[in-house]
Amino acid sequence: MTGVPGFDDLDVDQLSARAGAKWAQATAEGLIPSWVADMDFPVAPEVRRALCERIESSDLGYPDWFRGTPLRAEFSRRMASRYGWEPDPDAVREQTDLIQALQIVLHLATTRGDSVAIQTPNYPPFLSTLRRMGLQQIDFPFVDTGSGWALDFDTFERSVARYRPRVLILVNPHNPTGRVHTRDELERIADIAERFDILVVSDEIHAELIYEPHRHIPFASLGPEVAARTVTITSASKAFNLAGLRCAVVHYGPTGLLSRRDGEPFDLYGTVSVPGVVATLAAWQHGDAWQTDLIRVLDRNRRRVHDRLGAEVPAARHHLPEATYLSWVDAGALGVEDPVARVGERGGILVEGGQRFGRDYRSHVRINFATSEALLGRILDGVTAGLTEGGRRKAPPAN
Numbered sequence: 001m002t003g004v005p006g007f008d009d010l011d012v013d014q015l016s017a018r019a020g021a022k023w024a025q026a027t028a029e030g031l032i033p034s035w036v037a038d039m040d041f042p043v044a045p046e047v048r049r050a051l052c053e054r055i056e057s058s059d060l061g062y063p064d065w066f067r068g069t070p071l072r073a074e075f076s077r078r079m080a081s082r083y084g085w086e087p088d089p090d091a092v093r094e095q096t097d098l099i100q101a102l103q104i105v106l107h108l109a110t111t112r113g114d115s116v117a118i119q120t121p122n123y124p125p126f127l128s129t130l131r132r133m134g135l136q137q138i139d140f141p142f143v144d145t146g147s148g149w150a151l152d153f154d155t156f157e158r159s160v161a162r163y164r165p166r167v168l169i170l171v172n173p174h175n176p177t178g179r180v181h182t183r184d185e186l187e188r189i190a191d192i193a194e195r196f197d198i199l200v201v202s203d204e205i206h207a208e209l210i211y212e213p214h215r216h217i218p219f220a221s222l223g224p225e226v227a228a229r230t231v232t233i234t235s236a237s238k239a240f241n242l243a244g245l246r247c248a249v250v251h252y253g254p255t256g257l258l259s260r261r262d263g264e265p266f267d268l269y270g271t272v273s274v275p276g277v278v279a280t281l282a283a284w285q286h287g288d289a290w291q292t293d294l295i296r297v298l299d300r301n302r303r304r305v306h307d308r309l310g311a312e313v314p315a316a317r318h319h320l321p322e323a324t325y326l327s328w329v330d331a332g333a334l335g336v337e338d339p340v341a342r343v344g345e346r347g348g349i350l351v352e353g354g355q356r357f358g359r360d361y362r363s364h365v366r367i368n369f370a371t372s373e374a375l376l377g378r379i380l381d382g383v384t385a386g387l388t389e390g391g392r393r394k395a396p397p398a399n
């Protein structure tokens with residue numbers, strides 16, 4: 001597959017002129033960006049049309065959402081049609097983004113000094129949230145089995161028994177490893193949560209960026225008891241590239257927690273904007289065909305990353321992501337002191353450094369492959385040049 005219109009015809013000059021963080025920060029340093037999790041592709045035409053129509057109509061006054069936005073019912077419909085899970089729309093609330101949603105739940109469900117478990121590595125703002133809220137981080141680590149990333153349940157169970165975390169933050173599909181948890185894994189997690197009475201916050205923001213034959217299973221869909229201890233947080237922002245519009249949904253399984261949230265002053269947690277809701281509705285109602293094309297392009301790109309790293313930097317550890325447009329690469333065997341600086345200086349590419357994803361990941365980098373075929377080629381030229389020059393190339397091939 002070459003040259004997919006709307007995905008592979010990106011103009012670097014136009015991208016470089018963007019004000020968004022991904023391109024602005026890289027361009028200021030004279031680099032091509034492959035870092036923050038935004039895609040380079042134009043937003044789906046259906047979403048652009050809906051936004052333009054709303055702006056053209058000047059219908060930008062106070063929205064008529066006194067009993068919630070239409071996203072509550074739409075989220076419920078999407079979960080039912082995609083996964084056979086039928087969340088109650090009345091238990092859905094809107095927040096500007098997932099970090100805010102997580103912080104509200106932690107604010108309501110924990111006190112300073114409590115333990116909170118989280119898979120490691122993990123999305124950096126979640127880790128800094130725990131630090132800033134004075135919560136003790138309990139690691140649920142991934143280990144490299146040689147054929148993929150697997151959760152280390154033994155370590156986790158020991159930590160849970162010892163530190164008794166109040167909450168588990170479960171990111172599934174997972175950033176940065178790209179793992180999609182199987183039903184067996186999720187049921188094992190649910191069993192631990194049940195035995196130790198842990199509230200689960202399930203971040204499913206990457207659920208629609210998934211590759212065959214993997215299947216997303218909403219954690220709360222495992223059964224009524226699991227749903228009753230699960231808060232699900234998600235949005236259209238990753239799968240439709242709308243992060244700047246600040247619009248997310250939160251489904252509260254635990255009724256007591258929802259009552260506490262609703263007992264707060266009406267505007268304390270802010271509210272979402274008309275463009276955010278209009279775009280999310282358009283994406284969920286009319287964006288499926290665009291998303292099918294997107295997944296084909298991303299599937300090609302993930303294989304390209306995997307193949308080139310395997311061929312040109314065989315000592316780097318890397319597994320084909322099962323979801324997301326992010327590749328997690330362990331450059332530890334290459335003997336490179338600071339892989340981000342090396343890839344920047346010698347390759348001209350800005351990648352995300354592993355140390356932000358947890359204390360043990362200094363030797364890792366995360367690559368964002370949501371871009372055109374040509375730009376991905378340049379990114380991979382830069383990454384392989386940065387990682388190979390002066391590095392050892394003799395180790396066995398990565399899986």
Ligand SMILES: Cc1ncc(COP(=O)(O)O)c(C=O)c1O
Binds near residue numbers: 096100175237
């Ligand atoms: C796992 C995960 N959760 C949440 C987010 C960000 O969500 P938001 O911008 O809605 O806070 C990201 C962004 O990349 C992410 O990867």
